[in-house]
Amino acid sequence: MPIKLAIHGAAGRMGRRVVALASQDKQIQIVAALESAGSHFLGHDAGLVAGGEKLGVSLSVVGESAADVVIDFSVPDAGIAIVDHCLQSKKPLVIATTGFEPDQKEFIAAAAEQIPIVFAPSMSTAVNLVMKLTEIAGKVLKDYPSGVDVEIIERHHRFKEDAPSGTALKFGEIVAEAMGLTDHVHGREGRTGKRTPQEIGYHAVRTGDNPGEHTIVFGMLGETIELRVAASNRDCYAQGAILAAKWLVGRPAGMYGMKEVLGL
Ligand SMILES: NC(=O)c1ccc[n+]([C@@H]2O[C@H](COP(=O)([O-])OP(=O)(O)OC[C@H]3O[C@@H](n4cnc5c(N)ncnc54)[C@H](O)[C@@H]3O)[C@@H](O)[C@H]2O)c1
Ligand SMILES: O=C(O)C1=N[C@H](C(=O)O)CCC1
Numbered sequence: 001m002p003i004k005l006a007i008h009g010a011a012g013r014m015g016r017r018v019v020a021l022a023s024q025d026k027q028i029q030i031v032a033a034l035e036s037a038g039s040h041f042l043g044h045d046a047g048l049v050a051g052g053e054k055l056g057v058s059l060s061v062v063g064e065s066a067a068d069v070v071i072d073f074s075v076p077d078a079g080i081a082i083v084d085h086c087l088q089s090k091k092p093l094v095i096a097t098t099g100f101e102p103d104q105k106e107f108i109a110a111a112a113e114q115i116p117i118v119f120a121p122s123m124s125t126a127v128n129l130v131m132k133l134t135e136i137a138g139k140v141l142k143d144y145p146s147g148v149d150v151e152i153i154e155r156h157h158r159f160k161e162d163a164p165s166g167t168a169l170k171f172g173e174i175v176a177e178a179m180g181l182t183d184h185v186h187g188r189e190g191r192t193g194k195r196t197p198q199e200i201g202y203h204a205v206r207t208g209d210n211p212g213e214h215t216i217v218f219g220m221l222g223e224t225i226e227l228r229v230a231a232s233n234r235d236c237y238a239q240g241a242i243l244a245a246k247w248l249v250g251r252p253a254g255m256y257g258m259k260e261v262l263g264l
Contacts, residue, residue, distance in 0.1 A: 002026065002028055002029040003027060003028055003069060003245065003246060004029050004065075004066050004067050004069075005022055005028050005029065005032075005068070005069055005071065006030075006031060006032035006034060006067035006071070006091075007022070007030065007032070007033050007070075007071050008062070008070055008071065008072040008073070008078070008079075008082045009072060009075075009078065010033035010035055010050075011033075011035050011041040011046075011049050011059055012074065013159075013234060014096065014234055014237060014238060014241075015035075015050075015073050015074075016049065016050040017234045017235055017237075017238035018071055018073065018238045018241055018242065019033060019046050019047065019049070019050035019055070020047075020050040020051065020052050020238075021238050021239060022238075022242055023047055023052060023053075025242060027246060028245075028246075030046065030055060030057050031057065031065055031066050032057065032060065032065040032067055033046030033049075033055075033057050033058070033060070034060060034061065034062050034082075035059045035060070035061065036061070036078065037061050041059045042058075042061065043059065043060075044058065044059050045057065045058060046059055062081070062082065062085050064089070067091060068091070068249050069091065069092045069245045070082060070086055070091055070092070070093045070094070070245075071093075071094045071241045071242070071244075071245050072094065072096060073096045073241070074097050075097065075099070075161070076097060076099050076100045076101065076104055079095060080104050080107060083095070083108055083117075084111075086115055087114060087115055090114075090115060091115065092116040092117070092245075092249055092251065093115065093116075093117050093118075093248075094117075094241050094244045094248060095117060095120075096120065096123055098121050098165060098166030098167075099161065109255060112255035113253060114253050116248050116251040116254055117254070117255055117256065118245075118247070118248050118256045118257065118260075118261060119255060119257065120244070120257050120261075121165065121166025121167045121169065122166070122167040122170070122237065122240075123237045123238075123239075123240025123241045123243075123258060124212075124231065124236040124237055124240050125236065125258075126229050126236060127212075127214065127236075128240075128258045128259060128262055129264065130214070130216070130228075130229040131171065131174055132259075133227055134227055135174050135178050137178075137216075137225060137227065138150075138175050138178025139179075141179070141218055141225075142178065142179045146220050147197050147220070147221070148219065149195060149197075149199070149201075149217075149218075149219040149220075150175050150181065150199075150201070150217065150218055150219075151201040151202075151203065151216075151217045151219070152164070152171050152175075152202050152203070152216055152217075153203045153205065153214070153217065154167065154168040154202075154212075155205040155207065155210045155213040156204070156210055156212055156213075157207075157208060157209050157210050157211065158206050158207060158208060163206070164186065164202045164203075164204045165204065167212070167214055168214060169202075171214060171216055172184055172202065175200055176200060181198055181199070182198050183196065183198045183199045183200065184199075184202065185199045185200065185201050186201075186202045187201075187202070187203060187204075211231040211232070211234050212230070212231045212237075213229070213230035213231070214228070214229055214230075215228040240258060243261060244258065244261045247261045248261075
């Protein structure tokens, strides 16, 4: 039996790619394509909106559905609303949306005590592998004699609404944990004084249609390491979210990441 999937934010840039790829996956049946009450795509066929063939599923607002699992690529407030909906209907949820406030993250963590949730700022296998490499590099370089300056540079498209990216923040958490660093510095301007050894620097570039690029710079005196991962389109994220949804069905309540999904 195919897994019945609902996609939240289905008319967005990511939602459309999830619809397009999931509709070609024999292990998946799309049963709901959800959008905001103000969306002018409501009532339109989700497959056609995604640029493919007619699917027979109209875009609708959140309501009761036969879904076994939900994928969310929307905006933070809508993400919280779908968490609440999944909590009430006891449905597993893959949260790919970024930009949540700390209290919203607490709400998600509390929800994960009752339903299974995959919550990851990047669904990409390559990005999650580079997170593992970053952890290894951080641990090896922690006590490097000259000291190590870590800076995280991310580039995304001009439409992105949050900065730095959720992925950059996650890279920063990994570095902080691996190297014992405590200060997160967002950009620099003016007479900042010398860089301190406790800093992790973040730089968010917004240009054109870039689907996502992250570079982690480990700068020593005499040598530099850069770990870079770049998407050329959004399908790496959509495929990862579909993989996570399949993996999540039947799991016990809990908070999972792509680390668990990918077995990293
Ligand atoms: N985790 C990942 O791998 C990953 C990858 C790409 C994007 N993202 C994140 O996913 C989110 C969406 O990105 P995008 O580029 O598709 O954005 P987008 O703006 O193109 O799409 C968001 C969609 O959510 C819809 N939406 C807004 N309010 C809603 C509501 N109340 N109910 C239902 N739908 C609602 C919008 O109408 C829109 O269609 C962003 O937070 C982005 O950072 C995460
Ligand atoms: O397009 C976006 O928006 C992306 N957001 C994610 C993030 O904030 O980390 C990463 C993938 C693309």
